[in-house]
Amino acid sequence: MTGAWKKPDWGRVLPILDWGSRYDRTDLTGDITAAVIVTIMLIPQSLAYALLAGLPAEVGLYASILPLVFYAVFGTSRVLAVGPVAVVSLMTASALAPLGLTSVTEYIAAAGMLALLSGLMLLGMGVLRLGVIANFLSHPVIAGFITASGLLIALSQVKHLIGIEAHGHNLPELLWSMASHLNQINLFTLMVGAVALAMLYWIRTSLSPFLQTRFGVSANAAGTAARVGPVFAVIGTALVSWLLDLPSLGVAVVGDVPAGLPPLGLPTGVWDRIPDLLLPAALISIIGYVESVSVAQTLASKKRQKIDANQELVALGASNLSAGLSGGYPVTGGFARSVVNFDAGARTPAAGAFTAIGLLFAAMYLTPLLYFLPKATLAATIVIAVLSLVDLRVLSHAWGYSKADFAAVATTVSLTLAFGVEIGVAAGVLVSLFLFVRKTSRPHVAEVGLVPGTQHFRNILRHKVVTDPTVLTLRIDESLYFANARRMEDMILARVLKDKDSLKHVILMCSAVNEIDLSALESLETINHRLENMDVTLHLSEVKGPVMDRLKRSAFLEEITGQVFLSQFDAFHSLRENPEPSSGEAA
């Protein structure tokens, strides 16, 4: 590579060049079919999520158009569908609430700015190839966060289902606010809400088996019907609302939705709010990215395709940037819509572009039809969608496996519920890291002996092994670094003191030591020195290559009173005083 310019890999930077060049008629058919189905599903969902974010319904449509196109150009997943999703909508609401914006125009502009900032951050992270930071969100933390967010989202929709006011971005606020407005309950809204909820629940759980058993519809077609089914609940309740003039009975409806193209341009009037939006934008970026990448990876593995984590940052960055510039709000790859896209036979990201055309059509011509659509119907759509996110079993699963994992999940769930999404997820990450560091700072040290008939050494407390009273072997089960160096020093010296009359050699078996930092090196020097004072020789065994390279740069290998053995067996074999061949170790 030296001296030559590396030819840019355009297929990597613009995945569209890769699949686009091989696009054929089969791809087109699959993509168009999927696009029609996804479009029908996305219309009510986009409106509903905009409502969840506290935004006018059309913003949800706008956020579903350009982002899909940009993802199609830059994304590496063949089937990921980008747009408004539940958790990010909740995070948007939670980010904008403290700004105290009074006009809707300002609120929309702030949401756009949030998407813009999030897009820039994602692009920056992509350029810097920081996809790896998503790894710091552990699976249990993500699961806990999604579950708690799902609960918060469902609860936040209750107000629309029963026709009261309520505000708040965490459990106590929401419950308190709801309790104090209970007297506002509107019976007609409650009825619409209950019917919509029941219909949607039935469509989700029973429509597909019903069609299959009653009408012999194929499993695939029945599944698709169940996915587009919610649109009938939307049409049905909107129709009833129009026929009975429900708005006059106090039922909240979507009302006037401007028809037309999404507005293009920078969000205006909220530039001074950028400092307040930076932290929420960062959290939305990371959570959105993690959610999106896991969906993309799950679906890609089913078809043995590959996701490029860093390119996904670029693609989501471009999508959010476009959302911010076209009257939308933060978007990411959604699970439900991507699964539908996948199941409906989407073959390339062009399906996303076709979906965008469908939604553009909806934004231009269908919005007048939404006037009488009850907000309760949209709320029911959200509740049914997010209840599948809620899975409290992650708590018992983590409890059964490890208390540290449980602590991380429990912290994430409880803090998300108690203080909202931002504090919840930040605390989850910090608690996970803290527990990891705490664990490594309290290392396990095993006294080991030779497993008879082998050259293998194991814990004397767990296995029947051969030992020698003059030789103590301690296997150190942790990298040695500043947080555990002093403790290790104390543990080793305390153990040696117990047998200091018989002991002649101490071997530290380093098979599990992946690093020795400068603090730990000083501790090793201290141990060597103290043992020397007790006439005990210090040896090391099974020091790994990278660790040995490091030690060679220090004076320790000259100072150590004993030797560094390649294998623990070599060490034990040459140091023990009574090598009884009868004990049965390998010759």
Place this chain on the structure above:
Amino acid sequence: MTGAWKKPDWGRVLPILDWGSRYDRTDLTGDITAAVIVTIMLIPQSLAYALLAGLPAEVGLYASILPLVFYAVFGTSRVLAVGPVAVVSLMTASALAPLGLTSVTEYIAAAGMLALLSGLMLLGMGVLRLGVIANFLSHPVIAGFITASGLLIALSQVKHLIGIEAHGHNLPELLWSMASHLNQINLFTLMVGAVALAMLYWIRTSLSPFLQTRFGVSANAAGTAARVGPVFAVIGTALVSWLLDLPSLGVAVVGDVPAGLPPLGLPTGVWDRIPDLLLPAALISIIGYVESVSVAQTLASKKRQKIDANQELVALGASNLSAGLSGGYPVTGGFARSVVNFDAGARTPAAGAFTAIGLLFAAMYLTPLLYFLPKATLAATIVIAVLSLVDLRVLSHAWGYSKADFAAVATTVSLTLAFGVEIGVAAGVLVSLFLFVRKTSRPHVAEVGLVPGTQHFRNILRHKVVTDPTVLTLRIDESLYFANARRMEDMILARVLKDKDSLKHVILMCSAVNEIDLSALESLETINHRLENMDVTLHLSEVKGPVMDRLKRSAFLEEITGQVFLSQFDAFHSLRENPEPSSGEAA
């Protein structure tokens, strides 16, 4: 122990009961001799450090009396001398400056409050047995912090040495402030400063060899003379100052110092400042504790005595509490004074109590003699004392050993100089932790083979080893947890894909895996599943006891397509297709 009350171990809670019961005449002689020498040394030092903290000189004396007594009662070191020290004095100045206190009385009260808070925190940490948190300050971070603080302290004294005003708690502030007041230089002050500096430097470096070679004084006595020598510089310059009436020539002197007992009681008038003092108090507590414990441990190991880290927290807590209640300011165990105490033959903490009596006498009767003492002399005392703290070799030492350690030291040194002590030390700890986590998130994975003639497996790139084309063994050199699980998954699958035609078995050698958390378990399940799709069997070997216990609680051991082998040799031996006995491994 069950069902019975554990009798309290009073000797542990009050170490004085332990050594006090065996106190004899030899102890008394040693302790009194040491106390006289330490007292003479501490009088100028206490005054100087008070000056460094921005406090009146007598506060330094007060802070050296009761804390010594309380440490004698609670401390576990036989020779640690507690009182004002350079770094903590600098931190005190840095904590009090932003409060904008205008009257000296308030400033003194705030310093007392800082000691009180620090005492309570240390006591609390002692009761909760949190001595372990000191381990999170790595050796290089401490060394870098002490060096940078030493530089800041020396620089902060230049103003007294040349008679100008200057303020600031970091390098840029100090340099700028000094540069803009250079026109104030007082020639007489400059002369006193230069003479005092030269005298003190000569006493420190040359007095002992001079006495030994010229007058045949014993090394021990000459060393003691060098330690108490600074008092002659103090007496000399004070005498000159009085004879020539230097104050009338613009030379700043200590002036009126109230004679009498330290004022007892709670600091008053600064209770509303407690919130501002909490963070500085916490940092002072931790830094002071770490400094003190390392001094105590260094000296204890010379006499094979033991320091109890948690009891030291209690002892320092009590000392600081007493400092706060007797007109002092935050104190800790100092290196110089403890070494002098040790060298002068102190045998028990009673030496500290006798020193306290000496300093009480000084506070009551000697303060009038200090009127004419030039502040430049005290500044010279500080400069000479702290220059021994400055050791920039820690930077090159760390650079030679590891870039991560170097990054931690360099961050600590540069941020301490640039932004002051608080930011410097906090950044050092965070950078160390960040680098550790970053390293563990990018694990080393080695492909290993059998070292001929042994049952030992090593990296194929570093050793001449036997391998088999159908069996791939990967040694994972890190605990598996959320931050590296996904990356490990990618690395393993990428490696397997390279040889997927010939491979039948993959063995993950887990000798260095000290933990598998829930995220990593999910990654292992994914790897198992993907390999199964490629008709490759997954095996584990050398899984440690604690990790195995955890895996047994999951379903993974039932799902895994292969086996878990006790040793890597067992695994390789039973899976390879062409076990050629000629290849030379152990039978």
